[in-house]
Amino acid sequence: MSEKTISQKITFKGDFLTVLKDEVQLPNGNFATREYIHHIGASAIIAQNNKNEFLLLKQYRHALKTNFYEFPAGKRDFPDEDYLLTAQRELLEETGYRAKLWNKLGLIHPCIGYADEVIHIYHAEQLEFHATSREEGEHIEVFWKTKKEIDDLIRSNNMTDTKSISAWSIYSLNNCS
Amino acid sequence: MSEKTISQKITFKGDFLTVLKDEVQLPNGNFATREYIHHIGASAIIAQNNKNEFLLLKQYRHALKTNFYEFPAGKRDFPDEDYLLTAQRELLEETGYRAKLWNKLGLIHPCIGYADEVIHIYHAEQLEFHATSREEGEHIEVFWKTKKEIDDLIRSNNMTDTKSISAWSIYSLNNCS
Numbered sequence: 001m002s003e004k005t006i007s008q009k010i011t012f013k014g015d016f017l018t019v020l021k022d023e024v025q026l027p028n029g030n031f032a033t034r035e036y037i038h039h040i041g042a043s044a045i046i047a048q049n050n051k052n053e054f055l056l057l058k059q060y061r062h063a064l065k066t067n068f069y070e071f072p073a074g075k076r077d078f079p080d081e082d083y084l085l086t087a088q089r090e091l092l093e094e095t096g097y098r099a100k101l102w103n104k105l106g107l108i109h110p111c112i113g114y115a116d117e118v119i120h121i122y123h124a125e126q127l128e129f130h131a132t133s134r135e136e137g138e139h140i141e142v143f144w145k146t147k148k149e150i151d152d153l154i155r156s157n158n159m160t161d162t163k164s165i166s167a168w169s170i171y172s173l174n175n176c177s
Numbered sequence: 178m179s180e181k182t183i184s185q186k187i188t189f190k191g192d193f194l195t196v197l198k199d200e201v202q203l204p205n206g207n208f209a210t211r212e213y214i215h216h217i218g219a220s221a222i223i224a225q226n227n228k229n230e231f232l233l234l235k236q237y238r239h240a241l242k243t244n245f246y247e248f249p250a251g252k253r254d255f256p257d258e259d260y261l262l263t264a265q266r267e268l269l270e271e272t273g274y275r276a277k278l279w280n281k282l283g284l285i286h287p288c289i290g291y292a293d294e295v296i297h298i299y300h301a302e303q304l305e306f307h308a309t310s311r312e313e314g315e316h317i318e319v320f321w322k323t324k325k326e327i328d329d330l331i332r333s334n335n336m337t338d339t340k341s342i343s344a345w346s347i348y349s350l351n352n353c354s
Contacts, residue, residue, distance in 0.1 A: 001237050001244065001316045012189040016212045017196055017291060019189060024239055027316065035193045036240035037214065037291070060178050061289040062201060063213035067178065068289055106334035108342065111288045112238040112245055114194060114214070139178045139204065155350035157283035162339035165285065169346040173332035 001027055003034070011035070039117035043087035044073035044163055046105065046171045047097060047124040053144040055095050055127075060139060069159040071167055073119065083120035091124060095142050096131055099124035105174065108166045121167045147176070178204055180211070188212070216294035220264035221250035221340055223348045224276060224301040230321040232272050232304075233341075237316060246336040248344055250296065260297035268301060272319050273308055276301035282351065285343045298344045324353070 003024040012019035018038040025031055047055040057070050074090035076083070084102060091097055105121040145153075150168055153159035180201040189196035195215040202208055224232040234247050251267035253260070261279060268274055282298040322330075327345055330336035 034239040062211040162343040165343040166339040
């Protein structure tokens with residue numbers, strides 16, 4: 001099933017968030033409105049070293065006033081940016097690492113009820129450390145974690161960020177027995 | 178680390194979305210603004226029958242103009258609603274099932290960069306079918322899927338909704354070897 005878009009307008013444009021409001025026609029002929037965030041898209045990275053450890057961050061997120069375990073991730077800089085370039089830039093900025101080997105794992109949708117955001121997921125290997133270049137106000141701790149440690153963080157509900165759990169789940173189901 | 182909230186205002190209130198804007202002070206003393214969606218909270222349900230099958234939905238989501246595989250889920254009706262009651266109501270509304278046995282699996286955060294949303298995850302067993310009572314405009318297909326079928330949907334990137342992947346991952350890590 002699908003809904004036919006009759007009209008679309010921007011109802012809010014803030015410093016960071018843009019809200020769209022569409023008038024739609026339902027399959028039964030009735031009309032309804034759909035309000036959602038327009039997002040530029042993002043990439044997230046499962047970066048693995050040659051000791052089978054994975055780069056994990058801990059970062060403060062003001063919306064929830066909590067420090068979260070997350071995989072490296074970030075938004076595209078402009079609407080047509082290639083998602084792989086976004087991934088490479090964010091990995092370097094947040095962790096200081098460059099990777100020689102990149103593989104696409106898939107994509108995920110974090111907020112299907114009220115945002116059009118898509119996050120592309122990459123697996124990065126053959127890592128080399130360079131300098132970090134974090135943006136002002138980004139306070140990030142970086143950890144190396146084993147597969148078991150990451151599974152335990154999810155199992156014990158100490159990693160609750162859904163982009164990170166989902167990226168790890170897709171990676172694990174494709175790479176582990 | 179954390180940020181100190183200096184002020185908060187509502188910068189947008191739409192039909193469904195509310196945008197907050199906080200002025201914050203960073204640990205280094207600088208000031209910044211944080212813009213995010215205020216969300217009432219939600220529950221999601223892994224409902225399992227006595228044949229070890231799980232209830233999965235397919236539902237159209239206008240923000241992405243796509244039909245998504247999802248576990249049953251929905252928002253609280255009011256700010257203090259008990260998340261278990263939300264889960265019980267949404268399972269009944271979306272699938273027509275009531276469950277006798279409920280266990281909390283944990284909680285997840287779908288959108289830590291720009292929303293304060295929390296989704297509580299429940300495991301429901303001992304199911305009995307009653308009538309569905311879907312809201313107008315909710316067009317939902319309901320399926321029974323095995324563990325292998327759900328793992329395959331995630332592995333093949335045919336299930337991309339992060340609340341559903343994350344709920345399944347927490348369930349799987351706690352209940353499967």
